[in-house]
Amino acid sequence: MINPYSSYAAAFTISLLAYALGWSDLYPSITLQLFGFLVLTIILHLIFSFYWQSKISPPAPPSESFLNPVITTFFLYGLWTIDFIYEGGIPLIKILLNQPYNYRLFGFPSLHVFTVTFGSFFTVYIFTLFISSHKRIYFNLYIINLFAALLIYSRAMLIFNIVASAFVYLLLSPSLSWKRASALTVGFIILIYFFGVLGTLRVSFEAKEKYNPDLFLKIGKASAPFQGSLIPKEFFWGYVYVSSPIANLQENINTFQVPPFSLNRLAQHINNEMLFDFISKRTNRMSGVEREKENTIPGPFNVSTVYSHSFSYQDWIGMFIMSIFILLLPLIYVRHLPVNGYQLTGIAILNTMYLFLFYDNTIRFTGLGLQLVYPFLLPLTERIPRWFQKTTAI
Numbered sequence: 388m389i390n391p392y393s394s395y396a397a398a399f400t401i402s403l404l405a406y407a408l409g410w411s412d413l414y415p416s417i418t419l420q421l422f423g424f425l426v427l428t429i430i431l432h433l434i435f436s437f438y439w440q441s442k443i444s445p446p447a448p449p450s451e452s453f454l455n456p457v458i459t460t461f462f463l464y465g466l467w468t469i470d471f472i473y474e475g476g477i478p479l480i481k482i483l484l485n486q487p488y489n490y491r492l493f494g495f496p497s498l499h500v501f502t503v504t505f506g507s508f509f510t511v512y513i514f515t516l517f518i519s520s521h522k523r524i525y526f527n528l529y530i531i532n533l534f535a536a537l538l539i540y541s542r543a544m545l546i547f548n549i550v551a552s553a554f555v556y557l558l559l560s561p562s563l564s565w566k567r568a569s570a571l572t573v574g575f576i577i578l579i580y581f582f583g584v585l586g587t588l589r590v591s592f593e594a595k596e597k598y599n600p601d602l603f604l605k606i607g608k609a610s611a612p613f614q615g616s617l618i619p620k621e622f623f624w625g626y627v628y629v630s631s632p633i634a635n636l637q638e639n640i641n642t643f644q645v646p647p648f649s650l651n652r653l654a655q656h657i658n659n660e661m662l663f664d665f666i667s668k669r670t671n672r673m674s675g676v677e678r679e680k681e682n683t684i685p686g687p688f689n690v691s692t693v694y695s696h697s698f699s700y701q702d703w704i705g706m707f708i709m710s711i712f713i714l715l716l717p718l719i720y721v722r723h724l725p726v727n728g729y730q731l732t733g734i735a736i737l738n739t740m741y742l743f744l745f746y747d748n749t750i751r752f753t754g755l756g757l758q759l760v761y762p763f764l765l766p767l768t769e770r771i772p773r774w775f776q777k778t779t780a781i
Contacts, residue, residue: 389557390443390734391717391741392436396429398745405630410613410623413684414634421637424703428710435714443721446558449515450728454765456513456528463509466502467535470494478540482592493539500665500753506535507548508758512732514552518559542585547739547755549578554735582628583621603627606686627688632746635683635691636698642682645702655679656700660693661712665753693744713744720759729762 403425406417471477473495474488481488494502510532517525529552536545553571560567587600594602600620604613607627646652659667659678671677679699683689693713697705717737724730736758740749749755 388436388440389554389738390436390439391737392432392439394554394738394742395713395744396432396436398742399425399429402629402633402745405626406633408626408630410610410626411630411634412608412610413686413688414630415637415641415684417633417637418640420703421633421640424706425633428713431710431714435718439717439721446731446734447726447728449512449519449731454509456516456525459509460528460531463502463506463532463535466498466506467538470499470502470539477538479538482540482589485592485595488540500757503541503544503754504757505761506532507544507551507754508732508736508761510535510548511551511555511735512729515555515559515731515735518556540585540589542582544754546578546582547743550742551732551735551739554738555731558731558735579625580619580621583619583624586624587621607631607688608686628746631684631688632690632692632695635681635688636695638684639681639691639695639698643699645699648701648704652700656697656705656708660697660700660709660748660751662751663753663756664751665757667751690747692746693748693750696748713741713750716750717741724762725766727762727766729765733759733762 403422406414470493474493476486476488478488478493480486493499510529513525513529513532516522517529533545533548536542536548553574556571583600587598587603590602590606591597591599596602600623604620604623607623609623613623613626655676656679658670662670667678679696681691681695681699683691694706694709697709699705701708720737721734724733736755740755740759743749743755
């Protein structure tokens with residue numbers, strides 16, 4: 388049952404349950420129409436999940452036959468070094484030293500896209516090697532590659548890599564005992580708390596204050612019941628990130644004035660919501676248009692599930708079209724996915740993408756979606772010079 392469809396169903400269910408807690412006074416009330424739509428998509432994804440379980444063969448075990456993990460790790464850190472030189476420093480160090488840093492401008496143009504996507508894919512791939520072989524060197528290399536997300540201070544990259552690694556663990560585990568389930572639950576809670584700590588550090592840094600978790604409570608208008616509870620304030624970050632996308636989707640449905648249907652808007656919908664953003668941005672630039680806007684709740688909370696922009700393009704019809712596309716994409720991908728040592732990594736990343744559709748359109752997000760291409764490309768590394776290939780030294 389570990390597949391993209393069950394990931395989608397679990398994520399949207401948790402998001403709806405979190406929304407019902409009412410810990411923020413910013414959120415509008417969810418309407419019966421939106422609630423019914425989301426529940427319908429959850430049910431359909433559960434049905435497709437059972438189909439996946441019965442019809443799709445388990446992924447091939449990871450392979451050590453291509454890239455040399457040690458040399459590839461050095462190669463990746465060489466690329467990170469280019470980013471650091473272009474930035475004029477390491478983002479993590481800059482933040483700790485209170486030096487100016489804008490994460491939106493970080494990275495050497497164009498090359499940074501490859502560095503982030505391949506670096507993330509390789510991190511998860513190394514974890515598959517560790518789980519299947521239990522060799523310590525793979526675990527060490529995994530930590531080294533995972534640490535890059537901290538160096539560039541990218542919480543999104545860190546979370547995506549860790550979640551994809553958790554999917555690898557689940558896919559390679561013959562069964563999920565209560566002990567393992569408890570360990571994963573505790574690990575998830577710790578991860579959410581750590582996520583809140585990093586967010587508080589960033590907000591405090593931007594406000595030029597010492598570590599102050601109350602700052603984000605004010606930004607998110609935490610409700611009186613939450614502020615009076617014993618729950619650590621850092622968890623409010625996790626609550627907002629899990630529930631605010633539905634609040635923004637509801638706000639957009641309530642307030643956005645959708646223009647009449649046209650073939651041009653349908654083409655823009657497909658371009659901006661179903662293709663990688665590095666493609667759509669260039670297409671938009673050539674045609675002189677921008678991605679359709681959306682209305683959101685006050686504050687910096689600007690993500691609104693995979694469906695919000697689709698509503699902006701074509702009202703409820705756009706949301707239904709997007710829901711069908713989401714249902715079909717995993718089956719199309721897995722039917723064409725090569726059976727090789729990278730297949731497991733590709734499916735783990737696909738699961739991660741679908742887990743975060745409640746949050747944003749991760750299908751169009753190049754930093755995650757482009758990783759799905761590497762299982763098709765990496766077997767071609769057999770043709771590169773022998774010194775870059777896997778050796779028997781490991």
